[in-house]
Amino acid sequence: MASASGSGAPEGPEALRRRRILSSRLYLDDVPSSSSKAPVVYSPAYDISFNGMEKQHPFDSSKWGRVRNSLEDAGLLQSDRIVEPLEASEDDLLVVHSESYLNSLESSEKVARIVEVPAVALLPNLLVQQKLLYPFRKQVGGSVLSAKLALEKGWAINIGGGFHHCSAQEGGGFCAYADISLCINFAFIRLNISRVMIIDLDAHQGNGHEKDFGSDGRVYTLDMYNSGIYPFDHVAKKYIDQKVELDSGTKTEDYLENLDKALKVAQSRFRPQLIVYNAGTDILHGDPLGRLKVSPEGVAIRDEQVFRFAKDQNIPILMLTSGGYMKSSGRVIADSIINLSKKNLIDIVNLFSLEVI
Numbered sequence: 001m002a003s004a005s006g007s008g009a010p011e012g013p014e015a016l017r018r019r020r021i022l023s024s025r026l027y028l029d030d031v032p033s034s035s036s037k038a039p040v041v042y043s044p045a046y047d048i049s050f051n052g053m054e055k056q057h058p059f060d061s062s063k064w065g066r067v068r069n070s071l072e073d074a075g076l077l078q079s080d081r082i083v084e085p086l087e088a089s090e091d092d093l094l095v096v097h098s099e100s101y102l103n104s105l106e107s108s109e110k111v112a113r114i115v116e117v118p119a120v121a122l123l124p125n126l127l128v129q130q131k132l133l134y135p136f137r138k139q140v141g142g143s144v145l146s147a148k149l150a151l152e153k154g155w156a157i158n159i160g161g162g163f164h165h166c167s168a169q170e171g172g173g174f175c176a177y178a179d180i181s182l183c184i185n186f187a188f189i190r191l192n193i194s195r196v197m198i199i200d201l202d203a204h205q206g207n208g209h210e211k212d213f214g215s216d217g218r219v220y221t222l223d224m225y226n227s228g229i230y231p232f233d234h235v236a237k238k239y240i241d242q243k244v245e246l247d248s249g250t251k252t253e254d255y256l257e258n259l260d261k262a263l264k265v266a267q268s269r270f271r272p273q274l275i276v277y278n279a280g281t282d283i284l285h286g287d288p289l290g291r292l293k294v295s296p297e298g299v300a301i302r303d304e305q306v307f308r309f310a311k312d313q314n315i316p317i318l319m320l321t322s323g324g325y326m327k328s329s330g331r332v333i334a335d336s337i338i339n340l341s342k343k344n345l346i347d348i349v350n351l352f353s354l355e356v357i
Helices: 013-023 063-073 099-104 108-115 118-122 125-153 179-190 207-212 252-269 296-312 329-342 348-356
Strands: 155-158 196-200 219-226 242-246 274-278 317-320
Touching: 013 179, 063 329, 108 118, 108 125, 125 155, 125 179, 125 274, 125 317, 179 196, 179 207, 179 274, 179 317, 196 252, 207 219, 219 252, 242 252, 252 296, 274 296, 296 317, 296 329
Parallel strands: 155 317, 196 219, 196 274, 219 242, 274 317
Antiparallel strands: none
16 A cells, blocks of 8 residues: 555555544544534444344343433433444554454354354354444444543543453453544544543453553553453453452442542542543442442442542543443443432533523
8 A cells, every 4th residue: 555645655554543543434523512412422223132132141232222211211311412423434443453353253153252142153244243243333433432522521421332351452251342442542643632541440350451552651541340250361450550459249338438549549640631431330239240239329429439530630531331231230320420410520401501592
């Protein structure tokens, strides 16, 4: 491939990455920053319906729609004020992923291993792409777009995303695309920032993004997780800037105390220009995979702590919903977002008032 300068010299990997980012449509540049839409990203295409096959995995693959519906039922956010993302294209995904990895997803058997549903291996890959990977790619688009919205509005929530087990070279744990790594790489180029903090509070270790940014001093990772469950990735652990390892059965009070201490340490160590908050609800008491014992009220307080941490320092924050394996997760996420609004940590209502005026 000839270089953009016309010199005929091959285009280097960094130049190619930059060109792909700058030519991407994921930032929806035709939507002005003054738009009355709230910085909440969602598409009905997020939800996965696979002729019942999705029920073979404990993940609630319709929780994203439950969150949206609960917010609308509460009168907090109407559908016409939600931003719908574009699907991440192959060129977008190649910003982080290798061509060989993306090609491997053309094998239904490979996808089946990633999403941990063996029966997917028996399906035509065209169906797997449409029913499973397309929703994932829409959520990737939402995560990437959320960074732009966060810089414009001070905060953003993607009601989806948070595929923190996927790295540039390998998927796993129901994570086929590295949306967190993509989001940050886009932000470095398009938003002209150079310091990002990942606060990963999913019950599982975020081994994917840890591998991708292990030697990148621009990214600081605070990861608080149950050390007794998947993925047991000891290589990725070496790349965590600040890890807080919890025991199975950790209860709400101890969880929140650990978080409070961790945020104070993070504040003293690193001053980011953007916070990527991976807010998994698999910390809930009763979650079959997370194995922690945090109450729904504890989840709301957790999210409040993180958003207050960002607001007190005037740092833009984007939230991804990540893991959560109980039917109650969608309601808990919605209740937490409602609480953030009541505590004036996000301004959905004020944005709506401006639109009405």
